[in-house]
Amino acid sequence: MTEKPHVLIHSAWYEPAMRRLDELAVTHHLYEAEDEAAFLAEIGPKCSVIGTMHYCPASLMDAVPDLKLVLNFGVGYDGVDVAEATRRGVKVVNTPAVLNDCVADMALSMTLGGRRHLVQADRYARAGRWPVEGDYPYTLNVHSTKVGILGMGRIGMEIADRCKAFKMDISYHQRTKRNDVSYRYYGDLEAMARDVDILIAIIPGGDATRGLISEAVIEALGPEGLLVNVARGTVFDNDALARCLKDGRLGYAAIDVYPDEPNIPPSLLEITDNLTLTPHMASGTHYTRNAMGMVLYDNLKAMIEGRPLLTQVN
Ligand code: NAP
Ligand code: 8YV
Numbered sequence: 001m002t003e004k005p006h007v008l009i010h011s012a013w014y015e016p017a018m019r020r021l022d023e024l025a026v027t028h029h030l031y032e033a034e035d036e037a038a039f040l041a042e043i044g045p046k047c048s049v050i051g052t053m054h055y056c057p058a059s060l061m062d063a064v065p066d067l068k069l070v071l072n073f074g075v076g077y078d079g080v081d082v083a084e085a086t087r088r089g090v091k092v093v094n095t096p097a098v099l100n101d102c103v104a105d106m107a108l109s110m111t112l113g114g115r116r117h118l119v120q121a122d123r124y125a126r127a128g129r130w131p132v133e134g135d136y137p138y139t140l141n142v143h144s145t146k147v148g149i150l151g152m153g154r155i156g157m158e159i160a161d162r163c164k165a166f167k168m169d170i171s172y173h174q175r176t177k178r179n180d181v182s183y184r185y186y187g188d189l190e191a192m193a194r195d196v197d198i199l200i201a202i203i204p205g206g207d208a209t210r211g212l213i214s215e216a217v218i219e220a221l222g223p224e225g226l227l228v229n230v231a232r233g234t235v236f237d238n239d240a241l242a243r244c245l246k247d248g249r250l251g252y253a254a255i256d257v258y259p260d261e262p263n264i265p266p267s268l269l270e271i272t273d274n275l276t277l278t279p280h281m282a283s284g285t286h287y288t289r290n291a292m293g294m295v296l297y298d299n300l301k302a303m304i305e306g307r308p309l310l311t312q313v314n
Pocket of ligand 2: 053054073074075076077099280281282283
């Protein structure tokens with residue numbers, strides 16, 4: 001019987017699925033180590049696989065000289081240095097598709113909650129303001145609005161399906177026009193932002209999309225506009241967003257992702273009237289997190305059995 005591979009787990013993911021890796025491999029949990037450097041020096045050379053959630057720079061690869069495979073818990077892999085992995089002959093796998101529905105559900109929850117002030121109205125009711133100040137101010141409708149989806153990929157398509165069910169008019173922007181959808185395509189993001197009521201971002205992070213939603217794009221969305229970001233915290237400048245929300249150039253924002261997680265920019269934390277913040281949880285249901293973990297399990301099994309990897313990105 002061949003020896004089980006050793007896996008260095010940098011950061012823990014959905015526990016029941018992560019623990020199933022023990023059927024296939026010897027796992028070593030870096031995040032539990034008291035002295036990370038000592039742990040890496042002792043364990044790194046035994047391992048051929050790294051398991052991680054969005055984090056694998058060259059320095060972590062250096063600690064695992066026989067590295068063959070990086071298991072990334074997430075469809076987005078902007079925190080993994082894929083170019084460096086490729087240069088070293090290391091394969092990277094991610095967890096696409098299985099999270100589409102939950103992320104799209106969350107994007108719509110944020111859209112509905114933002115337009116109808118779900119969080120603010122809850123605060124108003126609990127603070128006893130209704131009997132004193134009267135009815136909550138009127139909010140904005142969801143149906144009959146125009147929505148622009150930034151990134152009509154796997155998740156963007158699911159978001160569009162849900163927007164259709166909510167009777168919204170759908171446009172999208174990305175670098176390539178799709179031939180398989182009839183939604184209105186904009187080659188220019190700012191032009192789309194000017195024409196829509198709601199902008200939902202669901203694109204990858206990294207340098208290619210850094211700051212793509214510029215202050216001009218946010219402004220173009222306008223005083224009644226809603227910006228929903230379930231993509232990555234790097235796709236716009238959070239301080240610019242805070243300025244636009246405060247001075248009324250943007251109506252409302254609902255944000256799930258941040259540039260330096262788990263820290264949320266203080267400029268956003270202080271805004272409560274027209275901003276909803278969630279802690280990067282769009283895929284965070286038991287069902288989906290388990291499915292994501294099982295995609296990594298299946299990839300590791302494929303590697304061990306000498307079969308092609310299932311979700312290789314490089
Ligand atoms: P996907 O199927 O690869 O779709 C990504 C879309 O973004 C593509 O259609 C692509 O079209 C577009 N795009 C890429 N680069 C772009 C650019 N520079 N400018 C404009 N559009 C660009 O990916 P997915 O599975 O839908 O996931 C999308 C992203 O969502 C992930 O990478 C991750 O960052 C984020 N996400 C967040 C959560 C969360 O918990 N909040 C959960 C899952 C995923 P073109 O190539 O034609 O431009
Ligand atoms: C994360 C995500 O994986 O898939 C992605 O790209 O951003 C999420 O599903 C999840 O939040 C764990 O980090």
